[in-house]
Amino acid sequence: MSRTYLIGTDIGTSSTKTVITDSMGNVAAAATEYYGVLEPYPAWAEQHPDVWLAAVRNTIRRAVDDAGIGGQDVASICISGLYGGSGVPLDQDMEVVRPCIIWMDRRSSDICEGLLREADTTRLFEVTGNGVDSYFGYTKILWIKKHETELWKRIRLFIPPNQYVIYRLTGQAVIDHTAAGNLAGIYDLERGTWSGEMCRMLGIPEELMPQKILQPYEVAGVLTEEAAGELGLTAGIPVCAGCVDCLSSTLASGTAVPGQHVAVLATSLNWGLLHTDRPRDPKYITMPFVTGGGVRYTYGGMSTAGALTRWFSEQFLPEKIPFSVLEEQAGKIRAGSEGADCPAVFYGRAVSDLGS
Numbered sequence: 001m002s003r004t005y006l007i008g009t010d011i012g013t014s015s016t017k018t019v020i021t022d023s024m025g026n027v028a029a030a031a032t033e034y035y036g037v038l039e040p041y042p043a044w045a046e047q048h049p050d051v052w053l054a055a056v057r058n059t060i061r062r063a064v065d066d067a068g069i070g071g072q073d074v075a076s077i078c079i080s081g082l083y084g085g086s087g088v089p090l091d092q093d094m095e096v097v098r099p100c101i102i103w104m105d106r107r108s109s110d111i112c113e114g115l116l117r118e119a120d121t122t123r124l125f126e127v128t129g130n131g132v133d134s135y136f137g138y139t140k141i142l143w144i145k146k147h148e149t150e151l152w153k154r155i156r157l158f159i160p161p162n163q164y165v166i167y168r169l170t171g172q173a174v175i176d177h178t179a180a181g182n183l184a185g186i187y188d189l190e191r192g193t194w195s196g197e198m199c200r201m202l203g204i205p206e207e208l209m210p211q212k213i214l215q216p217y218e219v220a221g222v223l224t225e226e227a228a229g230e231l232g233l234t235a236g237i238p239v240c241a242g243c244v245d246c247l248s249s250t251l252a253s254g255t256a257v258p259g260q261h262v263a264v265l266a267t268s269l270n271w272g273l274l275h276t277d278r279p280r281d282p283k284y285i286t287m288p289f290v291t292g293g294g295v296r297y298t299y300g301g302m303s304t305a306g307a308l309t310r311w312f313s314e315q316f317l318p319e320k321i322p323f324s325v326l327e328e329q330a331g332k333i334r335a336g337s338e339g340a341d342c343p344a345v346f347y348g349r350a351v352s353d354l355g356s
Contacts, residue, residue: 018030029067035047056165080248138183309326
């Protein structure tokens with residue numbers, strides 16, 4: 001039988017989802033696994049990468065079993081993932097040094113205050129298209145360097161969540177352009193490379209970053225014999241580099257042309273614009289789009305959109321109704337919130353302020 005099935009997995013903040021489709025996009029099977037976020041202190045948010053790895057293994061295995069297909073039927077696998085903040089810190093043996101400080105963590109405010117006082121933030125914006133905020137991974141990396149000095153000495157590589165899993169499946173350590181750009185601070189937006197100038201200014205060694213930067217659709221590696229056995233597949237299946245998950249959602253919605261804008265609602269909410277010109281305001285977030293070719297995605301966001309819905313259901317529902325049931329019921333309501341008037345404003349500024 002020809003290889004006609006594709007496996008797509010999204011490592012989200014609240015759950016990991018795997019979907020298997022045929023070459024025409026028809027869904028053959030799907031599986032989801034839920035988990036939580038570690039919050040050791042207020043405004044801190046971490047996740048252990050082995051939770052993600054287990055969820056990817058489990059959902060792919062279940063979906064493959066439910067679809068009734070074999071490894072010989074699978075053409076390729078692609079894994080996207082949440083914006084991983086600092087990324088997964090690994091030691092010289094590629095073992096995890098500490099949990100990943102994810103996007104919603106705000107502990108690096110002291111780092112940001114210092115950068116705003118002492119760094120050339122104008123030059124930072126010129127090179128990276130981004131400013132200074134606790135959201136960005138480079139500020140979280142600097143927090144580890146400042147506050148966890150013994151752990152810092154052990155770190156040899158930072159790698160995004162989905163690409164940590166890809167490494168464990170293929171043995172190849174890579175990063176894609178969307179994740180590199182969303183790390184901000186040390187990624188040259190025009191050149192699509194790490195910026196030695198920014199690495200030196202911020203004090204982040206460039207060698208701590210994956211040196212192979214791929215487009216999301218490029219092949220990162222192939223399944224090893226061990227990984228294939230764990231997934232119920234066969235070795236040698238190509239695994240693509242993937243991307244930051246909000247961008248795969250954006251592409252799936254049909255939004256791919258500069259001038260279009262889109263809202264992505266999951267644990268968080270972001271609303272942004274596709275464009276090819278230079279970013280205009282460091283208060284927003286900019287990263288390369290999945291299609292490449294100089295297309296960028298600039299957006300603002302809200303950290304607790306879907307997460308707030310889940311929290312509300314857990315606190316106030318009269319009985320414990322599975323969140324999946326609530327999602328199913330919400331899906332029956334037609335788009336547009338039944339006519340509710342909800343103007344979109346992010347960071348105190350209207351979406352139209354993003355420009356074109």
